[in-house]
Amino acid sequence: MFQIxxxxxxxxxxxILNNLNLNLEEGKIHALMGQNGTGKSTLCRVIMHDPDYEIxxxxxNYQDKDLTKMATTDIARAGIFxxxxxxxAIEGVTNAxxxxxxxxxxxxxxxxIFQFNxxxxxxxxxLDLPHDFIHRNINLGMSGGERKKNExxxxxxxxxxxxxxxxxxxxxxxxxxxxxxxxxxxxxxxFKPTILIITHHNxxxxxxxxxxxxxxxxxxxxxxxxxxxxEKIENEGFKAFTINGLGNNE
Amino acid sequence: xxxxxxxxxxxxxxxxxxxxxEALLEINSDILNLHCTGNNTILIKEMGNLTLNxxxxxxxxxxxxxxxxxxxxxxxxxxxxxNNTVINYHEIVINKTKCNLTIKNELMGSNNKSVLFxxxxxxxxxxxxxxxxxxxxNTQDNLIVEDIKGITDGGKIVVEPHLEIWTHxxxxxxxxxxxxxxxxxxxxxxxxxxxxxxxxxxxxKGFLLNALDDYKNILIGGEDNE
Ligand SMILES: Nc1ncnc2c1ncn2[C@@H]1O[C@H](COP(=O)(O)OP(=O)(O)O)[C@@H](O)[C@H]1O
Ligand SMILES: [Mg+2]
Numbered sequence: 373m374f375q376i377x378x379x380x381x382x383x384x385x386x387x388i389l390n391n392l393n394l395n396l397e398e399g400k401i402h403a404l405m406g407q408n409g410t411g412k413s414t415l416c417r418v419i420m421h422d423p424d425y426e427i428x429x430x431x432x433n434y435q436d437k438d439l440t441k442m443a444t445t446d447i448a449r450a451g452i453f454x455x456x457x458x459x460x461a462i463e464g465v466t467n468a469x470x471x472x473x474x475x476x477x478x479x480x481x482x483x484x485i486f487q488f489n490x491x492x493x494x495x496x497x498x499l500d501l502p503h504d505f506i507h508r509n510i511n512l513g514m515s516g517g518e519r520k521k522n523e524x525x526x527x528x529x530x531x532x533x534x535x536x537x538x539x540x541x542x543x544x545x546x547x548x549x550x551x552x553x554x555x556x557x558x559x560x561x562x563f564k565p566t567i568l569i570i571t572h573h574n575x576x577x578x579x580x581x582x583x584x585x586x587x588x589x590x591x592x593x594x595x596x597x598x599x600x601x602x603e604k605i606e607n608e609g610f611k612a613f614t615i616n617g618l619g620n621n622e
Numbered sequence: 623x624x625x626x627x628x629x630x631x632x633x634x635x636x637x638x639x640x641x642x643x644e645a646l647l648e649i650n651s652d653i654l655n656l657h658c659t660g661n662n663t664i665l666i667k668e669m670g671n672l673t674l675n676x677x678x679x680x681x682x683x684x685x686x687x688x689x690x691x692x693x694x695x696x697x698x699x700x701x702x703x704x705n706n707t708v709i710n711y712h713e714i715v716i717n718k719t720k721c722n723l724t725i726k727n728e729l730m731g732s733n734n735k736s737v738l739f740x741x742x743x744x745x746x747x748x749x750x751x752x753x754x755x756x757x758x759x760n761t762q763d764n765l766i767v768e769d770i771k772g773i774t775d776g777g778k779i780v781v782e783p784h785l786e787i788w789t790h791x792x793x794x795x796x797x798x799x800x801x802x803x804x805x806x807x808x809x810x811x812x813x814x815x816x817x818x819x820x821x822x823x824x825x826x827k828g829f830l831l832n833a834l835d836d837y838k839n840i841l842i843g844g845e846d847n848e
Binding site (some may be wrong): 458 | 757804805806809811812813816819823825
């Protein structure tokens with residue numbers, strides 16, 4: 373169980389998350405929807421403990437630990453992975469170098485280079501990426517779609533158990549969206565991770581059917597439901613939802 | 623040509639004339655007057671407190687590569703260009719103590735090109751970089767490109783460009799970017815599971831590798847295998 377309790381967060385003197393409560397069930401797929409600026413990306417970054425955000429109160433409990441008290445590195449090593457909405461490009465650091473360092477630091481032994489490369493190549497093929505992505509600088513000079521696939525390359529190499537996917541569908545064409553969705557579905561089949569998918573659109577949710585759907589507004593969860601809720605939003609928009617829970621499906 | 627087969631010239635005097643020379647200079651004096659004719663490629667490993675005066679005779683070329691990471695005190699480089707010359711000045715500095723660098727470019731004639739490429743990593747203290755360019759009256763078709771990038775991790779970099787150009791017939795470009803190790807990059811790498819320390823190490827190494835990339839042709843092989 374991944375449990376967020378009474379989480380209040382601010383940045384630059386502005387409250388962004390306001391007493392937010394959210395539970396993610398182990399091995400289930402959750403969708404988080406909501407208009408721009410409601411704090412969805414903030415939630416992901418706070419889960420990873422981005423030091424830019426100030427946690428005023430609340431807990432994020434996972435495997436008997438409170439993530440709000442842990443360093444970003446340790447959160448990642450506990451198996452939590454964020455696929456960021458706009459991943460940064462890092463000049464001079466290659467995918468291979470970063471991943472090899474992460475894996476060897478985590479296991480405290482050197483990575484078997486032969487197996488590592490072989491796995492990287494297999495994943496590149498699976499994501500329809502050329503093999504030279506292995507040694508490309510992280511996200512540098514990559515199109516929006518390539519960046520998202522590049523992040524999936526990291527995902528497959530690191531094999532996390534909790535995945536936060538922040539608007540992976542934005543800026544993807546139909547073909548890229550299908551490859552990305554297929555890849556996520558295959559990952560889910562293989563590892564049964566807990567997934568939180570953030571999206572505005574139903575396209576991705578049609579491809580990856582979520583078990584639960586949450587609607588966020590002004591830094592709070594205002595509605596909870598099943599896949600039908602996502603369809604309702606597709607038809608009616610977010611207008612019906614207020615903090616008081618109007619439009620709550622349950 | 624590779625570094626291992628590059629000639630080493632040990633310089634004990636205050637002057638040296640080079641002509642179609644490719645060499646690594648080991649300089650044992652505080653002043654060096656370097657007189658260039660023909661097409662030259664020169665490597666200097668530490669400049670320390672060197673005052674380096676370069677004169678490019680008509681139609682000469684100098685590719686100069688300097689790497690300073692141990693004795694970066696207060697070196698001063700003057701580049702005098704006559705006519706139809708090219709200087710490609712490349713310098714990498716990594717400091718732990720305060721240092722001052724001055725690079726002065728004097729364009730005495732016409733149709734010269736000067737590329738001043740500096741990559742600076744400040745780990746502590748301060749690096750002051752003064753870049754001065756002067757073109758004499760009645761000269762024309764000169765081009766100066768300053769390309770300076772710096773990254774700081776606990777230190778500080780100050781760049782002060784001064785151009786004193788007496789003719790309109792000159793094109794000068796300044797590209798100066800100085801940044802700290804970017805916290806967003808650190809967060810990104812830590813969120814993938816890297817420790818803070820390795821995240822920072824990878825980023826600093828990345829900066830230097832990019833700078834060295836430019837040296838690669840000289841250090842490991844011909845320019846035509848790009
Ligand atoms: N670094 C920041 N500095 C100032 N305000 C921020 C910062 N990051 C996010 N915000 C503000 O927080 C609110 C929520 O942003 P975000 O979490 O990105 O929303 P969403 O992902 O739901 O579109 C917005 O009003 C945004 O302007
Ligand atoms: Mg967002």
